[in-house]
Amino acid sequence: MYQIKPKRMIFRKLRLSIILIFTFAVLAVSCKNEKTPRTKPQQKLAKVAIKKPNNKPGATITTETLQFIHFEGNFDYWSCVFLDSKKDTIVLVTDSMISGRYKNRLFLVSYFTDTLYQAGDNDSKYTARRMSDFKLLKGKPFVKPITEQQVLHDVGNLPEVQSGADQVAIAERPTDEKNYYLVETGTHGEDNFSRFYMFRVYIYPNYEIRVYDPEKETDVSLAQWRKQ
Numbered sequence: 001m002y003q004i005k006p007k008r009m010i011f012r013k014l015r016l017s018i019i020l021i022f023t024f025a026v027l028a029v030s031c032k033n034e035k036t037p038r039t040k041p042q043q044k045l046a047k048v049a050i051k052k053p054n055n056k057p058g059a060t061i062t063t064e065t066l067q068f069i070h071f072e073g074n075f076d077y078w079s080c081v082f083l084d085s086k087k088d089t090i091v092l093v094t095d096s097m098i099s100g101r102y103k104n105r106l107f108l109v110s111y112f113t114d115t116l117y118q119a120g121d122n123d124s125k126y127t128a129r130r131m132s133d134f135k136l137l138k139g140k141p142f143v144k145p146i147t148e149q150q151v152l153h154d155v156g157n158l159p160e161v162q163s164g165a166d167q168v169a170i171a172e173r174p175t176d177e178k179n180y181y182l183v184e185t186g187t188h189g190e191d192n193f194s195r196f197y198m199f200r201v202y203i204y205p206n207y208e209i210r211v212y213d214p215e216k217e218t219d220v221s222l223a224q225w226r227k228q
Helices: 006-034 146-157 222-227
Strands: 061-072 079-083 090-094 106-115 125-136 167-172 180-188 193-202 208-213 218-221
Touching: 090 106, 146 167, 146 180, 146 193, 193 222, 208 222, 218 222
Parallel strands: none
Antiparallel strands: 061 079, 061 106, 079 090, 106 125, 167 180, 180 193, 193 208, 208 218
């Protein structure tokens, strides 16, 4: 049988003691950490439907209640069309899109006068009102929204339509890119539809019925059309 010498025995006991001391220290630290309450992970905020751009430092801010009419995103700068309490049209440059589902809703809007640049070779400057903050409000709109029933009724009551059409229908509805209804009129046969006149009915900044030429993709006022 193999016997361990005394010196080796002492060294082995010493190494075993060090291992035990280190193990107890690790367990003590682990228990202490378990008792320390863990912080809850931060929850991500849900994206809001309406963003709020930052105000321009030093700008004079005007705040008033406005009725949202239309968002226009087809030009150099985005813009939103509103009506104020006097039913006057206010166009504000914006960095944030307002969805079409908010049409005719009231907003608390803040805006300031800003310097803009006209696209082109010279980059000419001009001033315009820029929206800096907007918040959805409850309340009745300043101007009663235009309904499809009103559009169909008004087009159908035009003398020119009544003299030659028996049907008036909505062909296209307003979107975030356009501010009018496209209305077609005509007569129904047994198995066909004969188109009579087409109209664009604008809903802002003024309610207006204009005669549409689908070949030229242009429209004219009723007064101009009747003169022709």
